[in-house]
Amino acid sequence: MSPQSIIAVSNLTKFYGDFKALDSVSFGVKKGWVYGYLGPNGAGKTTTIRTMLGLLRPDQGEVQIDDVNPTRDPVHALQKVGYAPELPTLQTFFSGEQLMDFTGKMFGLDKLTRKEKINQLIDLVGLKEWGNKKIGKYSKGMVQRLSVALALINDPLVLIMDEPTIGMDPEATAHFRNLFTNLSKQGKTVFISSHLLDEVQRICTHVGMINKGKMVFDGPITQVLEAFTRKWVVEAELEEVTKSMISGLEKLDYVEDVEVEGNKLRIGLKEKKDLRGEISSEIFKRKGVLLSLNLQKITLEDAYLRALRGGERK
Amino acid sequence: MSFVRRVAVILGYEWRRALAKKWVLALIVLAIVFQTLILVALAQFIGTVLEVEFDTIWVIGVLQGQGLFVPLIAIIIAGGSMSEEYERGTADILLSKPITKVEYITGKFLGGFSVLCLVEGITTATGVVLSLGLFGPQSELQVAPVLFLAIAYSSLVFFSLSFMFSEVFRRGTLAMFTAFGIFIASSVVSGILSMLYVLTGEQLYEYISKGLPTWSTTNFAQFVVSQLIGTLQSPLQPISSGDFQLAAAIIAVYAGASIVIALVRLVKSDVSKKAD
Numbered sequence: 001m002s003p004q005s006i007i008a009v010s011n012l013t014k015f016y017g018d019f020k021a022l023d024s025v026s027f028g029v030k031k032g033w034v035y036g037y038l039g040p041n042g043a044g045k046t047t048t049i050r051t052m053l054g055l056l057r058p059d060q061g062e063v064q065i066d067d068v069n070p071t072r073d074p075v076h077a078l079q080k081v082g083y084a085p086e087l088p089t090l091q092t093f094f095s096g097e098q099l100m101d102f103t104g105k106m107f108g109l110d111k112l113t114r115k116e117k118i119n120q121l122i123d124l125v126g127l128k129e130w131g132n133k134k135i136g137k138y139s140k141g142m143v144q145r146l147s148v149a150l151a152l153i154n155d156p157l158v159l160i161m162d163e164p165t166i167g168m169d170p171e172a173t174a175h176f177r178n179l180f181t182n183l184s185k186q187g188k189t190v191f192i193s194s195h196l197l198d199e200v201q202r203i204c205t206h207v208g209m210i211n212k213g214k215m216v217f218d219g220p221i222t223q224v225l226e227a228f229t230r231k232w233v234v235e236a237e238l239e240e241v242t243k244s245m246i247s248g249l250e251k252l253d254y255v256e257d258v259e260v261e262g263n264k265l266r267i268g269l270k271e272k273k274d275l276r277g278e279i280s281s282e283i284f285k286r287k288g289v290l291l292s293l294n295l296q297k298i299t300l301e302d303a304y305l306r307a308l309r310g311g312e313r314k
Numbered sequence: 315m316s317f318v319r320r321v322a323v324i325l326g327y328e329w330r331r332a333l334a335k336k337w338v339l340a341l342i343v344l345a346i347v348f349q350t351l352i353l354v355a356l357a358q359f360i361g362t363v364l365e366v367e368f369d370t371i372w373v374i375g376v377l378q379g380q381g382l383f384v385p386l387i388a389i390i391i392a393g394g395s396m397s398e399e400y401e402r403g404t405a406d407i408l409l410s411k412p413i414t415k416v417e418y419i420t421g422k423f424l425g426g427f428s429v430l431c432l433v434e435g436i437t438t439a440t441g442v443v444l445s446l447g448l449f450g451p452q453s454e455l456q457v458a459p460v461l462f463l464a465i466a467y468s469s470l471v472f473f474s475l476s477f478m479f480s481e482v483f484r485r486g487t488l489a490m491f492t493a494f495g496i497f498i499a500s501s502v503v504s505g506i507l508s509m510l511y512v513l514t515g516e517q518l519y520e521y522i523s524k525g526l527p528t529w530s531t532t533n534f535a536q537f538v539v540s541q542l543i544g545t546l547q548s549p550l551q552p553i554s555s556g557d558f559q560l561a562a563a564i565i566a567v568y569a570g571a572s573i574v575i576a577l578v579r580l581v582k583s584d585v586s587k588k589a590d
Contacts, residue, residue: 053410055585075320079412089403093334105323106411150407
């Protein structure tokens with residue numbers, strides 16, 4: 001029996017004046033998933049998240065967090081949610097520990113639990129030395145780390161994060177990726193809105209893509225790669241690229257298109273086959289000097305760009 | 315967690331937020347200094363050019379001290395209460411927690427108003443203590459707590475108006491300027507209407523004047539005191555009697571209407587994003 005969606009978004013529509021920011025957006029996120037929510041700037045990602053948290057009132061449709069509507073009953077719905085906004089502005093008159101303590105109070109945690117949680121989480125996000133310092137003195141990356149710690153203080157069932165690793169150094173980014181993966185292994189549901197496709201590909205089990213307020217894909221990450229990656233690409237680096245070589249490659253039955261960038265060729269194949277042997281023979285036949293030849297792996301970026309361009313699925 | 319506990323958490327937050335502002339603290343100090351100066355000036359001139367009752371001069375000291383600074387502090391504390399959370403983007407953080415909008419706005423209002431009451435308590439106590447020091451033993455001191463409560467109640471008008479503008483405009487400076495503009499305009503118009511009433515004897519001018527927000531704000535406390543200890547002669551402001559029930563009702567109407575408008579605005583609209 002498949003588990004019930006812990007985040008259920010159905011037919012969500014939101015207008016800002018005449019502008020339709022969300023157009024019948026629907027998706028479901030089940031327990032233990034790490035769900036990547038992708039889309040270009042202005043696509044509607046943050047609007048979706050803010051509606052999920054009850055901060056925006058939908059014009060149509062609804063959101064359910066563990067079967068509770070956050071707009072109608074924020075006390076019960078949000079008790080189970082941890083939220084880390086994109087580049088948050090935190091209350092600078094608090095120290096990190098004071099803000100965590102205040103946030104713990106908002107979730108109704110008792111004093112002892114708050115103290116334990118603060119010690120545990122401040123260490124987890126690498127702010128032990130900074131916990132008692134005013135937030136006004138924190139760097140962007142430190143504020144982002146604290147924001148993740150704040151989102152975890154209530155031991156949430158659902159973790160919603162808007163660009164969680166933005167502003168973090170590479171070491172911290174890797175640390176937090178592991179953290180999110182471990183949280184999902186503990187049965188928590190992680191919802192991440194991100195521009196970082198590499199990050200999403202590494203840690204997410206499922207992906208939702210939104211463009212101009214409409215969902216263009218919702219499913220497992222393996223499915224998105226299959227659905228939107230039409231072709232494989234061979235990348236060839238040559239000593240010199242000639243016109244005859246390009247036109248010769250373009251005439252081959254299995255080549256769909258050829259893109260030129262300096263002395264590099266990106267040869268799009270019609271089929272998902274490793275045709276490097278055939279390509280190199282063609283290049284040698286035309287007296288080309290090959291410096292390198294690689295079969296490009298399928299990336300989420302390819303799939304994402306294709307999905308946003310409205311490309312047909314395979 | 316109960317409604318009361320969630321409101322109390324926001325109330326405590328509001329205390330920290332208001333008192334973290336250096337300029338709010340500076341205004342509180344200024345209010346105390348202003349009150350001290352008034353009483354010191356009274357002590358200098360009293361008995362020479364001015365004739366007042368020494369044993370109840372603490373009432374005048376306390377009321378004079380409230381004059382300008384308390385409405386100003388009320389407007390500043392309330393004007394930033396809701397709006398700053400939108401301007402800084404912290405409203406998102408607070409309202410994405412398990413709390414209803416009604417609990418949030420109740421905590422905010424009570425938090426800000428209790429800070430204002432603390433300021434009023436300090437200035438009232440300062441007025442009493444300085445009067446004792448400068449003018450010797452004072453009588454009718456049992457009225458001091460009632461006077462404090464009357465001052466706190468009368469400050470509800472401009473506190474609530476500024477709080478409402480803070481939520482409606484969601485811009486702190488605009489809210490404060492609008493509330494302060496109403497305070498100034500109401501004072502000026504009230505003065506003109508009173509003059510017209512004296513000149514023409516037309517009752518309508520008096521009715522309109524009483525309906526303005528400054529009439530109840532500036533008169534309620536002295537009406538209450540005069541009910542308890544009678545009228546007083548003051549070189550700066552006579553403590554006169556008047557319809558304290560009407561003043562109380564007008565304060566309640568202004569405060570009630572402002573709170574309802576702010577609540578409807580918060581509940582019925584989206585939580586706006588941080589201002590760019």
